[in-house]
Amino acid sequence: MHHQGHDLTQSYIQAALYLGVFALLGAGFFARYIGPEVARAQAWRLWYLLSLGFLLALGATVYGSYHAVWMLGDPSLLLEYWTETSQGNLLAARAVLMLALLGLSLGWARFDRWLWPPLALALLLSLALNSHAGTKGPAIYLTDLVHLAFGAAWAGSVLALALTWPRTRFEAVRVALERLSKLGLISVVGVGLAGVVLAVVQLGGWDNLFGSRYGRTLLLKLGAVAAVLAVAAVNRRWLMPRVRQKAVRGLGTVSLEALLLVLVLALSGLLASTEPPTPAPHRLSLEGNTGAQRYSGQLYAEAGQVQLQLELRDLRGQPLNPAPAIPLRLVKDGEAVEQTLQPLQRAQYRTTIQVPPGTYEVTLALPEETLEYTLVVPAR
Template structure:
């Protein structure tokens, strides 16, 4: 379970670097990030996807080489991995060649649709899978944006000012999709009766904390104060949320077992 959790964490972090990094290019005045962090994100997506496939096949007892293409082609999560990797390749190529915005959005949508089909999204209908994809996309753009601000301090204040509305939209999308997904998977309001409910409540606590920090950061920005400490704390809390989300994705839900 811990190795599978690590694989999911690598996938989510890779999505934040790639999807969030490409999105950051549209609002950062200096055109950052460069290709190196985007390529790192693509590498993490590839490594995490490969690890998830191999760990799943090992858990099911399918250990021969022909089992890999059969799993990828004949199962919902297997096809989701292929879709995820296709979107990864397209988005990386689009960033390298500076494709038009609509093409990059299509590539990012392909990546996120594949990501939405992993974990609990593989056992539900298209509407729930879409919910997971949109939720993951909002998280990737928010975390990826904060990562670019931490790693590239140049032009930070103008970039922060332009990132504010983007982060606000991400928070609203995360709130709506998170509430609907939580109700769907927990079978109602989350409680401490199940492990899934306990982990979900922990995630909600971290989300509340990061919203407070984000508010204090914007207040400091408005008063022209240094924001490095608040920005670092926001990144740390978002990283914890990412780890908890990875744990949720491999935890059985009360509603569906």
């Protein structure tokens, strides 16, 4: 397991970015597709959400760039970073996209209908390319894009409705709620399926769900998602019918759902800035010096077995003489398999051990130093 240092500033930047982008796109999506009438009635409130989202996301992007060059050691390189590195280009492009989306919502362009959706998707793509998914090839960052698109349309619209329902005409709110409820059902499936794929790819194995910091952060996020789904179910089963019969005063539970979604976004920021567990290898080459000896060889796992080849020499390159017996130990889930390797000829060792699949801690007790490795034995 690799526990890498965790940069909390990075988590705050990511959380602000997600919240900002979801607010910017959510307000836009809501005004266009979910509750145009509510949006007209509460134009100012939606405008607050839109501009606040824009400022948060822009601030996170600019500060994120600054943080990156600062980590590189020279904040004065900011301009070069934006113009000359691909990472910087991406952040600059993102800032331009956000400006264009803000402009569209101000009514700057006539072709809003055709411009808004692709620009919104491009903005989300800029997030996906910059995430852990961005390093795993097109299929995975497109999955991330699906996760983000459903998430932003739905969760963003919930944020928008939560801010605009008070003092809005009942009928307009009802129409918006009906649409949001349909969108929610589809989105939960889309977000969930894409999320599971991302989780499987990033975790690489069950063990890592509980056994890595990334896995535990994901569990925390899933806890918050479960709370959102519980409230969403209340909205569907309890609130919807009462809204249809005009038997409720307000949409308090929608506001609660929005608050919980803010928590999910904050935890997504934490997740996106936590290093995913690096899978242990199937094959390791062993090479090094321990005091007056040199060892070389390889440790190799395939379905159901581990193979070891090893050679010990002295510093002049001669096979070690006399050659020692070497204890080998494989441990998985507290259960150990042990073997003492005897030299075959002239300090060469070779062994094959049958073991069930899983992740093993392998120790080799050389005379002057004990070597430790983590090895994955694949299933058949």
